[in-house]
Amino acid sequence: MNLEMRDRLDDLLSDYFRPETTPASLTARVARSTRVADGDPAQLVERLAIHATSHGISLIRVGRPGRAAESGLTEQAREEIVQYLRGERVYFSVPIDLSAAPAFQRRVLDAARQIPFGQARPYAWVAARIGNPRAVRAVGTALGRNPVPLLVPCHRVWRTDGGLGGYLFGAVLKRRLLELERTTPVLEGCASTRIVCRVGCDHARRMKPEDRVVFASVDDARSVGYQPCKVCRPSAAA
Amino acid sequence: METERRLMARVGKGDEAAFAELAVRYGGRLLAVAGRLLGSRADAEDAVQRAFLQCFSNAARYRPTWAVSTWLYRILTNICVDELRRRSTRAGGDRALLSMTTSADGLPGSYVDLHRALERVPREARLLLALRYVDGLSYGELARIRGISINTVKSQLARGKHLLRGELAQRGVL
Numbered sequence A: 001m002n003l004e005m006r007d008r009l010d011d012l013l014s015d016y017f018r019p020e021t022t023p024a025s026l027t028a029r030v031a032r033s034t035r036v037a038d039g040d041p042a043q044l045v046e047r048l049a050i051h052a053t054s055h056g057i058s059l060i061r062v063g064r065p066g067r068a069a070e071s072g073l074t075e076q077a078r079e080e081i082v083q084y085l086r087g088e089r090v091y092f093s094v095p096i097d098l099s100a101a102p103a104f105q106r107r108v109l110d111a112a113r114q115i116p117f118g119q120a121r122p123y124a125w126v127a128a129r130i131g132n133p134r135a136v137r138a139v140g141t142a143l144g145r146n147p148v149p150l151l152v153p154c155h156r157v158w159r160t161d162g163g164l165g166g167y168l169f170g171a172v173l174k175r176r177l178l179e180l181e182r183t184t185p186v187l188e189g190c191a192s193t194r195i196v197c198r199v200g201c202d203h204a205r206r207m208k209p210e211d212r213v214v215f216a217s218v219d220d221a222r223s224v225g226y227q228p229c230k231v232c233r234p235s236a237a238a
Numbered sequence B: 001m002e003t004e005r006r007l008m009a010r011v012g013k014g015d016e017a018a019f020a021e022l023a024v025r026y027g028g029r030l031l032a033v034a035g036r037l038l039g040s041r042a043d044a045e046d047a048v049q050r051a052f053l054q055c056f057s058n059a060a061r062y063r064p065t066w067a068v069s070t071w072l073y074r075i076l077t078n079i080c081v082d083e084l085r086r087r088s089t090r091a092g093g094d095r096a097l098l099s100m101t102t103s104a105d106g107l108p109g110s111y112v113d114l115h116r117a118l119e120r121v122p123r124e125a126r127l128l129l130a131l132r133y134v135d136g137l138s139y140g141e142l143a144r145i146r147g148i149s150i151n152t153v154k155s156q157l158a159r160g161k162h163l164l165r166g167e168l169a170q171r172g173v174l
Helices: A002-016 A024-033 A041-047 A072-085 A103-113 A123-129 A136-144 A171-182 A218-223 B004-012 B016-038 B041-057 B068-091 B095-103 B109-119 B123-135 B139-146 B150-170
Strands: A048-052 A057-062 A187-190 A195-198 A212-215
Touching: A002 B109, A002 B123, A002 B150, A024 B016, A024 B041, A041 A048, A041 A072, A048 A072, A057 A072, A103 A123, A103 A136, A123 A136, A187 A218, A212 A218, A212 B068, A218 B123, B004 B016, B004 B068, B016 B041, B016 B068, B016 B123, B041 B068, B068 B123, B068 B139, B109 B150, B123 B139, B123 B150, B139 B150
Parallel strands: none
Antiparallel strands: A048 A057, A187 A195, A187 A212
């Protein structure tokens, strides 16, 4: 009886998963997509001036990078931003220093930092989050003056009607950042070591391309024999 | 017919005709896997398009020790799995209910029970079932695509089918 049931299940599954013929529209889309030239978003980094205190990154603005001001922290920030813009990093480990920001702005920026990679929230969400739901406009202003854009992801805050809202580096880049985050995986396992990391962890960066396996959650990875990385702690983030 | 590896070598040199041939050969199978995993036709087409694009831009990194189909399925499943992660974190809570109602639309009646039963199967096992039944991939190929051991493939498939049998029996289908 068991055998009969298994055969019927196999038939059902084969029928359900039957492949289709490739639609011509898909082939055309695929062929077209290879011809879309896309500039390297990481070029943005060359135009950034990054400042740091001894505690962390305190200011990122478009401007000439002052050579004298470069430190270990600014170099780390620059490198992490390049990786982020290339879709090789989903979190920043360089410390930031917001101590010069007014208390209200700090609360707004802290709330924005809670928005997960690849997601967007309305300005009203941030206002509610800081316990001041009527301060939507003030939230917009505070985000607009974000001293450390990218590191504090103010680009993940959009208007309630789905509109972009403003962005320090321009609306085009804001849209591209969200698109970038929507197509960058967050959890990556290494098929050789069977360790799962957040994308951007040093362990994950050393992986060979053919060892990269994406997971939807740390639990999923565990279910097929992977262990979470002890360095980047994906369980805490996911 | 040109071997798949030779075709990939041409793609690696930027040959667009070879790339179009690759898309024709594998598009349907990739679309079936993505469609069943993601539920919506539009999302599936996006995932397949992105997979082919990654294939094109990374073709130089392709190693002939991999079957082309295995390599393509690895790329596609990586994309689909991340899309599933995004959906579950975006909606939080019980997204399964939502995806059931949306993705069962347009399915022939006889598939609806199986579709809903599949929603009860844990993600990794569901993924393996889709790959196994769309293309009849071997345990070894499945293991390589997901970076897991053959024993894990077997136990996940067995567990998935066990759950399906239970669900379908409850619905009076099996």
